[in-house]
Amino acid sequence: MKRFKLISLFLFISLALFASEAKVGEAAPNFTLKDSNGNEHSLADFKGKYVVLEWINYDCPFVKKHYESGNMQMLQEKYTAKDVVWLTICSSVPGKQGNFENEEINKRSSDHKAKFTAYLIDDTGATGKAYGAKTTPHMYVITPKGVLEYAGGIDDIPSADQDDIAKATNYVAKALDELMSGKEVEVKTSKPYGCSVKY
Amino acid sequence: MKILKIAAFTALFAILNINAQSVRTDYVESELISEVQSIQPGTPFWLALRLKMDEHWHTYWLNAGDAGLQTKIEWKLPEGFTASKIHWPYPEKIYLEDLANFGYEGEVFLLTKITPPNEINSKEVQIFAEASWLVCKIECLPGEAEHLITIPVKSDTPQPIQKWQQAFADTRFNLPLLNSDWKITSVKNESGVSINILSPDQSAIVEKIEFFPYEGSIFQNAVDQKFSKKSDGYILTIPFDDFKVTDPDSLKGILVSSYGWRGENSEKALEVIIPFGEQISPGLKNNSTIWMALIFAFIGGMILNLMPCVLPVLSIKIMGFVQQSGEDKKKIINHGLMFTVGVLISFWILAGALLGLRAGGEELGWGFQLQSPAFIIILSVFLFLFALNLFGVFEIGTSLMSIGSKSSNKSGSFGAFMSGVTATVVATPCTAPFMGTALGFAIVQPPIVTMIIFTSLALGMAFPYLLLTIFPAWLKFLPKPGAWMETLKQFMGFPLVATVIWLVWVLGLQTGSDGVASLLMTLLLASLGVWIYGKWGTFNNKNSVKILSRIVTVVLIIAGLFFGISTTASSFNNYNTITNNTSGVQWEKFSQVRVDELRAEGRSIFIDFTAAWCLTCQVNERAAINKSEVIAKLNEKNVVALKADWTSRDDEITKALAKFGRNSVPLYVIYSENLSEPLILPEILTTGIVLEALEKIN
Numbered sequence: 001m002k003r004f005k006l007i008s009l010f011l012f013i014s015l016a017l018f019a020s021e022a023k024v025g026e027a028a029p030n031f032t033l034k035d036s037n038g039n040e041h042s043l044a045d046f047k048g049k050y051v052v053l054e055w056i057n058y059d060c061p062f063v064k065k066h067y068e069s070g071n072m073q074m075l076q077e078k079y080t081a082k083d084v085v086w087l088t089i090c091s092s093v094p095g096k097q098g099n100f101e102n103e104e105i106n107k108r109s110s111d112h113k114a115k116f117t118a119y120l121i122d123d124t125g126a127t128g129k130a131y132g133a134k135t136t137p138h139m140y141v142i143t144p145k146g147v148l149e150y151a152g153g154i155d156d157i158p159s160a161d162q163d164d165i166a167k168a169t170n171y172v173a174k175a176l177d178e179l180m181s182g183k184e185v186e187v188k189t190s191k192p193y194g195c196s197v198k199y
Numbered sequence: 200m201k202i203l204k205i206a207a208f209t210a211l212f213a214i215l216n217i218n219a220q221s222v223r224t225d226y227v228e229s230e231l232i233s234e235v236q237s238i239q240p241g242t243p244f245w246l247a248l249r250l251k252m253d254e255h256w257h258t259y260w261l262n263a264g265d266a267g268l269q270t271k272i273e274w275k276l277p278e279g280f281t282a283s284k285i286h287w288p289y290p291e292k293i294y295l296e297d298l299a300n301f302g303y304e305g306e307v308f309l310l311t312k313i314t315p316p317n318e319i320n321s322k323e324v325q326i327f328a329e330a331s332w333l334v335c336k337i338e339c340l341p342g343e344a345e346h347l348i349t350i351p352v353k354s355d356t357p358q359p360i361q362k363w364q365q366a367f368a369d370t371r372f373n374l375p376l377l378n379s380d381w382k383i384t385s386v387k388n389e390s391g392v393s394i395n396i397l398s399p400d401q402s403a404i405v406e407k408i409e410f411f412p413y414e415g416s417i418f419q420n421a422v423d424q425k426f427s428k429k430s431d432g433y434i435l436t437i438p439f440d441d442f443k444v445t446d447p448d449s450l451k452g453i454l455v456s457s458y459g460w461r462g463e464n465s466e467k468a469l470e471v472i473i474p475f476g477e478q479i480s481p482g483l484k485n486n487s488t489i490w491m492a493l494i495f496a497f498i499g500g501m502i503l504n505l506m507p508c509v510l511p512v513l514s515i516k517i518m519g520f521v522q523q524s525g526e527d528k529k530k531i532i533n534h535g536l537m538f539t540v541g542v543l544i545s546f547w548i549l550a551g552a553l554l555g556l557r558a559g560g561e562e563l564g565w566g567f568q569l570q571s572p573a574f575i576i577i578l579s580v581f582l583f584l585f586a587l588n589l590f591g592v593f594e595i596g597t598s599l600m601s602i603g604s605k606s607s608n609k610s611g612s613f614g615a616f617m618s619g620v621t622a623t624v625v626a627t628p629c630t631a632p633f634m635g636t637a638l639g640f641a642i643v644q645p646p647i648v649t650m651i652i653f654t655s656l657a658l659g660m661a662f663p664y665l666l667l668t669i670f671p672a673w674l675k676f677l678p679k680p681g682a683w684m685e686t687l688k689q690f691m692g693f694p695l696v697a698t699v700i701w702l703v704w705v706l707g708l709q710t711g712s713d714g715v716a717s718l719l720m721t722l723l724l725a726s727l728g729v730w731i732y733g734k735w736g737t738f739n740n741k742n743s744v745k746i747l748s749r750i751v752t753v754v755l756i757i758a759g760l761f762f763g764i765s766t767t768a769s770s771f772n773n774y775n776t777i778t779n780n781t782s783g784v785q786w787e788k789f790s791q792v793r794v795d796e797l798r799a800e801g802r803s804i805f806i807d808f809t810a811a812w813c814l815t816c817q818v819n820e821r822a823a824i825n826k827s828e829v830i831a832k833l834n835e836k837n838v839v840a841l842k843a844d845w846t847s848r849d850d851e852i853t854k855a856l857a858k859f860g861r862n863s864v865p866l867y868v869i870y871s872e873n874l875s876e877p878l879i880l881p882e883i884l885t886t887g888i889v890l891e892a893l894e895k896i897n
Contacts, residue, residue: 196266
């Protein structure tokens with residue numbers, strides 16, 4: 001009996017560790033991270049604005065799909081122009097794929113003509129785990145009130161094929177458009193697809 | 200464009216023939232292989248996409264888990280050929296820090312069944328497949344390869360290619376089974392689901408069972424699924440993903456057991472597609488399930504009074520009411536209580552027998568007694584003698600006419616008790632609505648819960664009767680006692696004889712005409728016995744005559760029963776029990792193999808779980824199924840009708856019923872490729888319900 005209790009406790013703790021804090025329809029967990037230029041950003045700084053979180057790993061074929069086709073940059077440009085804050089976050093821990101020196105990040109970002117607000121470095125993986133980020137890309141949309149309204153894939157065709165982008169429904173754009181026109185977000189969660197986040 | 204592409208490949212690989220070449224891409228060697236050396240028109244055959252990954256690299260299952268992507272094959276087949284979906288062997292869980300993926304390391308064969316048309320005009324056919332996958336170690340790379348194989352067409356039976364025989368056999372062994380003896384149910388709550396896995400075999404020592412869901416982003420993949428043993432099986436608990444994309448209404452996926460689902464070291468994977476808490480009723484939550492089962496059992500018990508098999512007993516009860524309306528209140532309430540006790544005790548005996556036999560490993564369900572010829576014989580004799588008693592062939596001490604006599608208080612109670620027993624006994628072939636689900640639930644519960652549910656069922660059945668005895672004022676609508684009662688009493692014998700005729704018919708289906716003759720012989724001996732009792736055994740005869748005639752009566756009844764049971768036992772089980780009472784619908788005999796086969800072919804199936812002794816089933820067949828509109832619709836939709844006849848013991852059918860959380864007939868199930876889950880029709884059918892259901896399939 002004692003052993004059973006111990007095991008239960010252990011399971012409970014491990015469950016709690018795995019469970020992310022972020023929940024759709026609730027306040028998005030705050031975080032403070034440095035960007036690739038050494039500046040600190042907190043989610044709390046952006047109260048009053050829509051925020052998009054994008055998990056990234058430049059070497060992942062699914063990230064390549066959306067950057068080499070220009071799809072991600074197009075989204076970043078379109079929505080930052082509408083005053084949306086676009087935070088691209090890398091949770092690759094040191095030594096794992098996707099973890100780069102700042103110089104390399106900035107080089108790759110400018111090569112891609114990326115239009116995000118900032119590229120944040122989460123090299124402990126803490127923020128990624130708080131949000132339950134599983135794949136690159138993995139997308140989140142947060143309202144000006146700080147409520148998480150969308151979590152999931154970038155679109156509805158899970159593939160690494162650029163040709164599929166035109167055929168797919170982009171969930172991030174859909175959620176932002178719906179929120180901005182005062183509507184309820186129709187698809188609040190979807191299955192994210194891509195490479196695993198390199199924790 | 201398609202044709203051009205195929206043509207181009209045909210030209211390129213024309214020399215290749217059946218030994219198509221493997222293609223090497225990043226970290227993966229891929230190849231399309233055929234199981235057979237040649238194909239025969241109309242005979243399905245299997246192809247495999249062989250993927251051999253470099254060390255530490257993996258490709259993915261149909262649900263990739265937290266990340267990754269399933270392998271895909273796009274077929275370009277000659278005209279008239281069709282390809283099935285991929286038959287996936289079970290995957291392994293591949294952990295990457297806090298994430299878990301479902302996939303394959305090493306080498307995997309993804310099987311596809313190809314069905315050629317009945318006529319092929321060429322000497323060989325070419326099959327082209329475009330395979331694409333994602334291969335990952337920690338990093339990931341998408342890969343793709345185009346494969347073409349040419350297979351000769353011959354009229355003789357295809358021969359396997361020896362080189363790959365073992366690989367195909369091993370892969371098949373790793374495909375999920377579609378059913379097993381294990382009983383699996385699942386309940387959903389806020390935080391996740393728990394799966395109840397009941398072992399049919401106490402010696403099975405299962406170290407681990409893991410669930411792999413077919414759909415992603417519903418469950419957490421990386422947590423250790425909590426697996427624990429309980430007295431009669433195992434429990435597996437799986438938490439939901441924090442961002443679950445849908446709220447599932449059924450559990451869909453495979454269970455992988457370290458032990459094997461058909462005995463030790465047998466197949467490890469089992470497909471489970473079970474609605475949550477189906478054993479109760481859709482939409483019920485875990486904590487309330489037992490309460491809901493109790494309520495359903497109670498309502499079911501009440502409705503049972505209205506079922507066709509209880510009708511003859513209703514007539515007995517009406518007699519009782521009439522009799523009581525002349526008595527005082529206390530006695531009437533006493534009768535009501537005795538009736539309730541009679542029902543209760545019978546249900547407890549029934550539940551006890553069911554539990555006892557199940558513990559002994561028997562596959563039994565509600566109405567199981569009627570699968571036993573011996574039971575049918577005993578019941579027939581009981582009802583027939585009752586009818587003779589009503590006709591006045593003999594009178595026993597508890598005569599219905601002895602109202603007001605001093606002994607009637609005691610014997611009247613006994614009569615009420617016995618009519619409770621009778622009501623239960625004849626009610627067993629019926630499954631009322633609500634009852635099926637409650638009983639199905641009861642049967643997979645611990646014995647104490649099973650007993651409580653049966654108790655609730657019994658109380659439900661006795662309730663209306665008890666209510667009337669507590670408020671006898673409600674009986675005033677019944678006419679006053681008088682001479683007409685004797686006429687009514689005699690008339691009531693006829694419904695009983697009708698019931699006996701039906702039982703004779705049931706026995707005839709189980710044992711043929713020999714069994715019928717034996718039963719009629721038994722009835723003859725027993726009726727002769729009670730006639731002698733009626734003539735010489737009553738109190739106005741001399742004591743010696745009385746005693747002798749009573750002995751003769753008992754001997755005749757016992758001899759009759761002995762004769763009937765012993766002669767039918769030999770003819771039982773060798774007899775074909777298909778009930779041929781429905782001309783029109785082209786029934787095929789049910790077997791799980793046939794169902795799997797038809798499903799693999801993508802055919803729609805209508806299954807009628809029935810039994811000759813199930814009156815509801817018979818009524819449904821005549822009134823709702825065997826109608827020209829239904830037959831036309833079945834033909835139009837190209838549906839195969841399967842009849843699962845449970846008249847006699849049949850473990851396969853019992854298991855099939857259990858798959859739907861049932862242990863009683865009727866049950867009507869429709870499978871169709873365009874339905875994600877089999878459609879279950881209500882227990883009471885109308886032509887409209889059947890047509891509407893058939894309308895939902897392609």
